[in-house]
Amino acid sequence: MVLAPRYKTQKDAPSIKPTQWLPVEVSEGEAMDQNNALVVKVGVASIEVKPGFDPALLTEIVRTLVPLC
Numbered sequence: 001m002v003l004a005p006r007y008k009t010q011k012d013a014p015s016i017k018p019t020q021w022l023p024v025e026v027s028e029g030e031a032m033d034q035n036n037a038l039v040v041k042v043g044v045a046s047i048e049v050k051p052g053f054d055p056a057l058l059t060e061i062v063r064t065l066v067p068l069c
Helices: 055-065
Strands: 038-042 045-049
Antiparallel strands (some): 038 045
């Protein structure tokens, strides 16, 4: 079991930045097939996302990488 750290005051806690979404444009003629993939970069890490990916798993991976990258 992992316990969250406790802070004496709120100002001692690390600040959490809000999520920033970027626009993505996809042309109708460029539908993804099984050979296509989207590369997501988080800092120096690159994640290849293919059709049928697990969104919850990708979210957890990105949350893990953000503080490290």
